[in-house]
Amino acid sequence: DVKVTQSSRYLVKRTGEKVFLECVQDMDHENMFWYRQDPGLGLRLIYFSYDVKMKEKGDIPEGYSVSREKKERFSLILESASTNQTSMYLCASGINYGYTFGSGTRLTVV
């Protein structure tokens, strides 16, 4: 089975901090995605990557950046964390259909 591992289940950070969320997949997938999940809003795409060093903005990229230096790793960066970025962050990888999701990182910004 494909495994998508997110480095932290829970994080608490202070406003203004630079935050790194890490995601690793073990199936050599080209496509990787970062979503945030908020009650009543479902999942919204922040950024995705279709190859090493390639990235594209999703629906809500403001306040975020990403890094994909190796195929298996896709990092989400909050340049200066704010309280409105408190959310559940989900990483996914896959090809064509049926992406595999990680267990999520619940980030709280105080």
Added chain:
Amino acid sequence: GDSVTQMEGPVTLSEEAFLTINCTYTATGYPSLFWYVQYPGEGLQLLLKATKADDKGSNKGFEATYRKETTSFHLEKGSVQVSDSAVYFCALSEPSGSARQLTFGSGTQLTVLP
């Protein structure tokens, strides 16, 4: 742009009841349609999918039929169990640019009581 609309929850049913969760979509082309499930404390898992009109996806007793004429993909199960309690997301994927992205509905919380 593409969008997915799900019936609002939460939905509470007794064990062995019939389940329907409505899902309709708006897309410019011919999307593939999915149902994902999220159990408490976990990420999303693919439940079933359908890639063209009139296809029926099925898994674990759940079914959904791709209806192009009504732009719908309703999820059904004939007899739910307590273990089906979870959040269910309808999603679509349309070839766009450099990667197939998923567009999700807002999710429907299902609670099944013994």
